[in-house]
Amino acid sequence: MVFRKLLACLMAVGALSGCASMQSAMQPVQPWEKDQLAKEEMQLVPDRTEEFFDSRVYFSREAAFGGKGVGGGGCGCN
Amino acid sequence: MQLTLKKKKQRKDEAVRSLLSAASASLLLAVPLAHAEDVHQHHAEGAHQHHAEGAPEQPWRVDAGAMRYSEKDRISVSELNFRARRQLSEDNALSLRADYDSVSGASPTGTTKIQTTSGASGTAYMAHFQTVRAAVGADWETSLSPDANLTLSGDHSSSKMNKSSGIGAAVARDFNQRNTTLVAGASYSVDAIDMEIMTELTPSDTATIRATSEKKDQIDLQLGVTQVLARGTLLQLNFVHSNASGYMTNPHKLISVVHPLTGETLTNSPLTEKRPDKRDSNALYAQVNHALGEGVLYSSYRYFQDSWGIKAHTVDFKYRQPITEKLYVQPHVRVYAQGAADFYRSMLAVGEIPAYASADYRLAKLQTNSIGVKLGYKPSSGGELTARVEVMRQNGEQHPQDAIGVQRTADLFPELEAIIFHIGYTKLF
Numbered sequence: 001m002v003f004r005k006l007l008a009c010l011m012a013v014g015a016l017s018g019c020a021s022m023q024s025a026m027q028p029v030q031p032w033e034k035d036q037l038a039k040e041e042m043q044l045v046p047d048r049t050e051e052f053f054d055s056r057v058y059f060s061r062e063a064a065f066g067g068k069g070v071g072g073g074g075c076g077c078n
Numbered sequence: 079m080q081l082t083l084k085k086k087k088q089r090k091d092e093a094v095r096s097l098l099s100a101a102s103a104s105l106l107l108a109v110p111l112a113h114a115e116d117v118h119q120h121h122a123e124g125a126h127q128h129h130a131e132g133a134p135e136q137p138w139r140v141d142a143g144a145m146r147y148s149e150k151d152r153i154s155v156s157e158l159n160f161r162a163r164r165q166l167s168e169d170n171a172l173s174l175r176a177d178y179d180s181v182s183g184a185s186p187t188g189t190t191k192i193q194t195t196s197g198a199s200g201t202a203y204m205a206h207f208q209t210v211r212a213a214v215g216a217d218w219e220t221s222l223s224p225d226a227n228l229t230l231s232g233d234h235s236s237s238k239m240n241k242s243s244g245i246g247a248a249v250a251r252d253f254n255q256r257n258t259t260l261v262a263g264a265s266y267s268v269d270a271i272d273m274e275i276m277t278e279l280t281p282s283d284t285a286t287i288r289a290t291s292e293k294k295d296q297i298d299l300q301l302g303v304t305q306v307l308a309r310g311t312l313l314q315l316n317f318v319h320s321n322a323s324g325y326m327t328n329p330h331k332l333i334s335v336v337h338p339l340t341g342e343t344l345t346n347s348p349l350t351e352k353r354p355d356k357r358d359s360n361a362l363y364a365q366v367n368h369a370l371g372e373g374v375l376y377s378s379y380r381y382f383q384d385s386w387g388i389k390a391h392t393v394d395f396k397y398r399q400p401i402t403e404k405l406y407v408q409p410h411v412r413v414y415a416q417g418a419a420d421f422y423r424s425m426l427a428v429g430e431i432p433a434y435a436s437a438d439y440r441l442a443k444l445q446t447n448s449i450g451v452k453l454g455y456k457p458s459s460g461g462e463l464t465a466r467v468e469v470m471r472q473n474g475e476q477h478p479q480d481a482i483g484v485q486r487t488a489d490l491f492p493e494l495e496a497i498i499f500h501i502g503y504t505k506l507f
Contacts, residue, residue: 028255029308031256033309034306034309036309037309037312041374042310042312042367042369042374044304044312044314044365046398047504048161049143049464049502050502052143052159052177053157053159053498056145056157057147057498058414058446061470061472061494062390062444062446063384063388063390063419063441064359064380064388064390064414064416065359065361066318066320066359066361066382067362067380067382068363069263069300069302069318070246070263070265070298070318
């Protein structure tokens with residue numbers, strides 16, 4: 001029990017220090033530094049057709065769905 | 079000269095206005111059905127691409143694709159997808175999409191492979207079917223302020239027996255020098271099925287027609303954040319809650335009824351299945367895009383859980399590496415694992431009538447492994463051509479614990495293997 005509490009404390013401290021160090025390391029990226037992020041391949045969905053076909057295939061073959069956004073439901077298809 | 083230009087601009091503005099009002103009217107009149115990711119996807123464009131590309135010079139973006147999905151000994155799907163996005167003004171963009179698919183082949187009915195009923199071949203383990211489906215959709219993106227975008231969407235799809243319509247809205251707001259974007263979205267969809275619906279959990283030979291149509295409503299709510307972590311690193315976190323109510327039983331699926339000790343199929347008439355009419359689900363999704371030299375690594379993870387008792391994990395990696403200035407290669411690996419729904423049963427013993435039961439293998443414990451590669455080519459004339467091949471394998475419990483007697487000797491989850499070919503073309507102009 002004591003070990004569990006100790007472990008939980010350690011994890012909390014670790015997480016907090018991790019956040020703090022990340023925060024200090026994370027200077028906001030300036031607009032003139034966004035050359036890379038502006039590229040097509042850095043978009044969240046760089047290839048819409050690929051994304052669409054994948055979601056169609058896996059939606060009809062697996063029980064889990066969604067997560068990337070809202071909309072949809074389905075076609076009730078096989 | 080200036081006057082002519084002004085007149086032209088006025089005419090253009092009027093055209094844009096009428097186009098916009100037509101678009102919004104059609105959206106409000108519930109044009110069309112939607113595909114899950116679209117609302118969010120277009121936000122992504124709004125938040126990043128929009129500013130990156132600047133609209134005026136190339137107001138059009140067209141994406142077209144064709145896919146062929148073939149399962150070994152089971153179904154095949156051919157699908158065409160087309161979408162066009164037009165930047166109408168600095169603050170408005172309209173997207174239209176259309177999708178057509180044709181499915182044919184054999185699909186498992188849910189019954190067991192071993193059928194010992196004398197004098198009959200039993201109820202088919204596989205059933206052949208064929209269907210086509212068409213879908214259209216539209217999005218309207220507009221700026222609410224210099225830092226906020228609204229996307230409204232509408233979609234509709236139709237096949238012989240199924241119709242689906244949906245509307246959605248999402249607001250995205252940038253903070254922190256556009257390094258942080260918050261997204262909130264909601265959508266509503268209605269699925270209708272028109273066919274003879276038989277009484278549930280009833281022997282298929284004595285089942286009677288209970289209804290000739292049924293429907294399902296679904297509400298999705300989304301909260302998301304996109305954070306620029308570093309010059310070449312982007313993080314997206316998303317939470318989506320879905321609430322579905324209505325008819326979610328699969329009217330084509332059956333469950334074998336076997337002797338409680340020997341496992342023999344005593345009757346030639348398996349039961350129709352029944353699923354709960356409520357389903358709440360939650361999906362937590364995280365994605366990181368990380369630039370590695372000239373390449374980009376895309377990593378994502380999704381945790382899914384629902385009120386049917388299903389828990390699922392999905393991990394996906396893609397790595398895009400340029401080979402020359404015009405050519406790139408992108409390997410892909412995806413692993414998916416799900417637990418079974420509470421009411422999943424590979425078979426039922428005689429006399430057993432649970433509240434809900436389904437033998438649909440997609441509700442069983444299963445794992446999907448996919449591996450693929452995509453080639454992208456950017457010709458000097460502009461645009462981008464892509465070609466992709468992917469192999470998908472699905473495995474589950476071949477000998478589940480609830481198998482009875484002789485059924486234990488059968489492979490109750492034959493491996494499913496599918497090959498996916500996909501070509502795509504994108505052009506800005």
